[in-house]
Amino acid sequence: MTNELPLPTSDELASLVPHTQGRAIYTVLYANRDNPLSIAQIREALGLQAGQQEQLGRRLRDLRKVFEVECDNNNLYTLKGKRAVPLALDGISAADRAWVLRDKRCAQCGRTPDEDHVKLHVDHKIPQAWGGTNDRDNLQALCSECNEGKKNLYATYDDFADEIQAAANYDEPHKRIGELLKAFNGKPVPSDLVEMVAKAKQYQDDWQKRMRELRVLGWRYSYTKKKDDNRVRSFFILEHYEPWPEGNIASVIRQQELRQKQEKLPD
Numbered sequence: 001m002t003n004e005l006p007l008p009t010s011d012e013l014a015s016l017v018p019h020t021q022g023r024a025i026y027t028v029l030y031a032n033r034d035n036p037l038s039i040a041q042i043r044e045a046l047g048l049q050a051g052q053q054e055q056l057g058r059r060l061r062d063l064r065k066v067f068e069v070e071c072d073n074n075n076l077y078t079l080k081g082k083r084a085v086p087l088a089l090d091g092i093s094a095a096d097r098a099w100v101l102r103d104k105r106c107a108q109c110g111r112t113p114d115e116d117h118v119k120l121h122v123d124h125k126i127p128q129a130w131g132g133t134n135d136r137d138n139l140q141a142l143c144s145e146c147n148e149g150k151k152n153l154y155a156t157y158d159d160f161a162d163e164i165q166a167a168a169n170y171d172e173p174h175k176r177i178g179e180l181l182k183a184f185n186g187k188p189v190p191s192d193l194v195e196m197v198a199k200a201k202q203y204q205d206d207w208q209k210r211m212r213e214l215r216v217l218g219w220r221y222s223y224t225k226k227k228d229d230n231r232v233r234s235f236f237i238l239e240h241y242e243p244w245p246e247g248n249i250a251s252v253i254r255q256q257e258l259r260q261k262q263e264k265l266p267d
């Protein structure tokens, strides 16, 4: 799946990564291939100030389109290899593209090229940068306007992109949701973002239930609604969290629920 890594000073790297800072990050990761680094360590190695963090996050994301850079559960980064197909070339087959566009209708607003003269795009429901795949169930047709609106919405989460990606990477849905809430540090988290991260890796038909189940583990969060641009959006605010239990989270929740039920039963 991955190919050999080019040397930091090579012409190959210069052609793959046109931006100087991108190459500087590559050089740091390349020198530390056996030593996973945190964002803070990468920043320090580059001699950057804390305020330049956002830029670093963006360059690192660009770099990850070309190279396989692993981010582990402790948010440590390791350069693993070169992608056989860069993510920037979306890698969607012509057959899948045709399948997604078969209804000739925007999945969000319902407008069509024939009647409304909109242009349709193939969109990743969960962005590739957050671990979304090219599988058909992660693809949808969006008109230019809806596609642009979605991009703008995502841009508002740009500061949290690393946290979102780290949260979306966990295998268990409860952990994906919980880690996302933690990353927002008490700030309101839009419910559509929670839904997306909950559904990353594998589809969840009842992500709200997974969310409620966090309460069984002693987590507390509140729910609020805000109106903007004539659209009501809902948000979750994390108030209290508990460390993750040992072992499988879903089965710990099942046991806990059973115990609580038994306690309520009369003898």
Ligand SMILES: [Zn+2]
Binding pocket: 106, 107, 108, 109, 110, 111, 142, 143, 144, 145, 146, 147
């Ligand atoms: Zn649309």
